[in-house]
Amino acid sequence: MGIKKTVSVLGLGRMGSALATALVDQDYEVTVWNRTPKTLPGAKSVATPEEAFDADVVVTCLSTYDVQKPLLTNKIKTLVNLTSGTPQDARATAEWAKSNGVEYVDGVIMAVPQQIGTKQARILYSGQPEHHVLEAFGEPVHVGEDAGLAALYDLALLGIMWSTFGGYLQAQALIQTAGITAQQFTPLATDWLATVGTFLPEMGEQTAHRNYETDVSALDINVEGLRLLTRASEEQGLDTTVPKALHDLFRRAQSNGHGAHSIASVIEEIR
Numbered sequence: 001m002g003i004k005k006t007v008s009v010l011g012l013g014r015m016g017s018a019l020a021t022a023l024v025d026q027d028y029e030v031t032v033w034n035r036t037p038k039t040l041p042g043a044k045s046v047a048t049p050e051e052a053f054d055a056d057v058v059v060t061c062l063s064t065y066d067v068q069k070p071l072l073t074n075k076i077k078t079l080v081n082l083t084s085g086t087p088q089d090a091r092a093t094a095e096w097a098k099s100n101g102v103e104y105v106d107g108v109i110m111a112v113p114q115q116i117g118t119k120q121a122r123i124l125y126s127g128q129p130e131h132h133v134l135e136a137f138g139e140p141v142h143v144g145e146d147a148g149l150a151a152l153y154d155l156a157l158l159g160i161m162w163s164t165f166g167g168y169l170q171a172q173a174l175i176q177t178a179g180i181t182a183q184q185f186t187p188l189a190t191d192w193l194a195t196v197g198t199f200l201p202e203m204g205e206q207t208a209h210r211n212y213e214t215d216v217s218a219l220d221i222n223v224e225g226l227r228l229l230t231r232a233s234e235e236q237g238l239d240t241t242v243p244k245a246l247h248d249l250f251r252r253a254q255s256n257g258h259g260a261h262s263i264a265s266v267i268e269e270i271r
């Protein structure tokens, strides 16, 4: 067995603390830095980021790129960037790393802190190939050489999550107006989500081939359904931002000639 690399973690928020703990648990020699001084069992705390840059690998997990950018210097040997950003943010950091002689891995964490260190935590990463420290955090998946790809996947997947949560919360608000409890409704919602998931491969195919023929469900009836959901929410005195936004989008696709097509045709409006 080879000697493990020394690793520093910048940022001991909810996620950074979980990452640093996972490294300690995997017997890495860990140094940590946080703006608000903090200690972490098994790790050495330092007062400035510079003191953390002696390590073989520096892992960053800060709230934003704006916070992170001024902290980075060419003293870093290998940067594993786990701060969330856009693909452009990641590519700019990769360029910076290249011109400063810093090895660069850009990663995103598809998990919550409580899952770090387990196989459920998928770490999508792009840029330079595999880095063992990522294995301490979960299941690393290399998504490509382009440093922006991990961030692109991240935002695409989170977009699905946020839209789903928006729809679920609208549904809970609506259901609860009739005195139905969250506990009564949730099992039906999770079953329904599993069914909805089975529609995605066919929908994806249609978006790829731009062929929206359907014998399942036409956009016309879905526009009408969204109008009903908006009206039902209004009738109950609820906010209508979520159904209205979808209704507007779907209706625009309908008026642009997709009424008889499948819901997948809405992508033409998005594009």
Ligand SMILES: NC(=O)c1ccc[n+]([C@@H]2O[C@H](COP(=O)([O-])OP(=O)(O)OC[C@H]3O[C@@H](n4cnc5c(N)ncnc54)[C@H](OP(=O)(O)O)[C@@H]3O)[C@@H](O)[C@H]2O)c1
Pocket: 010, 011, 012, 013, 014, 015, 016, 034, 035, 036, 061, 062, 063, 064, 067, 082, 083, 084, 085, 109, 110, 111, 112, 113
């Ligand atoms: N939490 C999750 O479930 C999750 C999941 C996937 C990805 N992520 C990503 O992980 C990153 C960190 O998230 P988190 O949940 O750990 O956030 P958090 O708990 O709010 O921690 C934010 C970290 O950023 C530091 N920070 C904020 N402003 C700063 C500044 N001006 N200068 C220096 N440090 C500053 C904080 O330091 P202080 O302690 O001094 O405030 C703290 O260490 C984000 O990019 C997030 O998108 C989080």
